[in-house]
Amino acid sequence: MSKFLRAVWDNTYGLLVDDGALALGALAAVAITWLFAVVATQAAEQLGGAVLLVLVCGLVIANLYTAGQNARRRAG
Amino acid sequence: MDVFNLAVAAAPSFVASSVEFVEALTIVLAVGTTRGWRAPLVGTALAALTLAVIVAVVGVALVTIVPRHLLQLVVGVLLLLFGLRWLRKAILRYAGVVAVHDEELIYQREIAELRAQGLRKAEWDWVGMLIAYKAVLLEGLEVAFIVIAFGATSIAALQHAVWGAIVAGVIVTAVGVALRQPLTKVPENTMKFGVGAMLTSFGVFWAAEGLGTAWPGDAVALFGILGSVLVVSWLAARMLGAMLPQGARVEARNV
Numbered sequence: 001m002s003k004f005l006r007a008v009w010d011n012t013y014g015l016l017v018d019d020g021a022l023a024l025g026a027l028a029a030v031a032i033t034w035l036f037a038v039v040a041t042q043a044a045e046q047l048g049g050a051v052l053l054v055l056v057c058g059l060v061i062a063n064l065y066t067a068g069q070n071a072r073r074r075a076g
Numbered sequence: 077m078d079v080f081n082l083a084v085a086a087a088p089s090f091v092a093s094s095v096e097f098v099e100a101l102t103i104v105l106a107v108g109t110t111r112g113w114r115a116p117l118v119g120t121a122l123a124a125l126t127l128a129v130i131v132a133v134v135g136v137a138l139v140t141i142v143p144r145h146l147l148q149l150v151v152g153v154l155l156l157l158f159g160l161r162w163l164r165k166a167i168l169r170y171a172g173v174v175a176v177h178d179e180e181l182i183y184q185r186e187i188a189e190l191r192a193q194g195l196r197k198a199e200w201d202w203v204g205m206l207i208a209y210k211a212v213l214l215e216g217l218e219v220a221f222i223v224i225a226f227g228a229t230s231i232a233a234l235q236h237a238v239w240g241a242i243v244a245g246v247i248v249t250a251v252g253v254a255l256r257q258p259l260t261k262v263p264e265n266t267m268k269f270g271v272g273a274m275l276t277s278f279g280v281f282w283a284a285e286g287l288g289t290a291w292p293g294d295a296v297a298l299f300g301i302l303g304s305v306l307v308v309s310w311l312a313a314r315m316l317g318a319m320l321p322q323g324a325r326v327e328a329r330n331v
Contacts, residue, residue, distance in 0.1 A: 019161070023157055023161075037288050045288075046291070046292055049281070049290075052283060056276065059160075060163065061315070064164065064168070064316060065315065067164075067173060068171070068173065068320060069319070071320055
């Protein structure tokens with residue numbers, strides 16, 4: 001039973017986190033967007049979504065670049 | 077049935093759930109083929125019941141109790157994490173860094189393991205039932221998450237997301253029953269790539285809305301976000317293709 005519950009937990013955690021750096025990066029992107037939304041003027045408020053989108057896109061590129069470098073190193 | 081909920085709740089829920097149902101079907105088929113059908117079908121039905129309870133309790137509670145902005149933020153962040161995970165893995169599979177999900181290989185491996193365990197005909201097949209229950213529940217948890225996430229904005233959206241998942245389950249099961257073999261022809265990685273991009277886009281949209289920022293054009297902005305995510309993903313796949321020598325790709329695919 002404990003094995004089964006462990007599998008359920010692992011699966012639930014695994015739903016959201018496969019690569020820790022990517023998950024932390026996504027949370028950091030949301031936090032930065034929140035800061036932007038707090039300090040931004042009313043005119044810049046509409047840019048909050050764009051800020052998050054740019055951060056997420058940058059995160060995808062950076063994370064996959066690192067993954068590619070690691071794969072190339074492993075392949076020798 | 078309104079077009080908006082059909083597009084943002086039912087359709088993504090249908091596609092994402094299809095992929096998970098295909099994976100669960102592979103295990104249930106392996107159990108049924110090697111040990112008989114009664115126990116795995118009971119296990120599958122019990123798992124489906126468990127998932128229905130999870131969606132009904134968690135989904136309805138979220139939609140009706142949690143304040144809208146907080147719900148958008150929480151669901152947005154969860155969708156972002158979930159979507160980025162799928163997108164990353166799909167891109168790595170396209171580039172050959174991670175081995176492609178092989179339903180036939182999983183099916184054959186499962187059959188070999190089940191045959192090795194043996195079965196005494198006189199007893200109720202608890203092993204077969206539990207394996208099917210576990211497989212459907214674990215894959216189904218992803219379906220439940222997807223349904224709740226896509227349906228979290230309103231009861232109508234939740235209903236559409238539930239129907240999307242039910243239709244996916246019925247179609248995958250019907251095709252599996254008709255063919256009596258794993259659905260190896262389903263382009264799982266392409267579907268996961270598409271769903272990953274959709275989940276990520278919805279995650280960005282709702283997380284930003286939850287933080288109090290407004291999107292120009294409101295929900296229409298989703299198309300722009302999705303387009304941006306798809307372009308960036310395509311660029312990332314090209315980048316990985318350029319970074320990795322052909323030999324490394326072949327080696328990774330053979331893992």
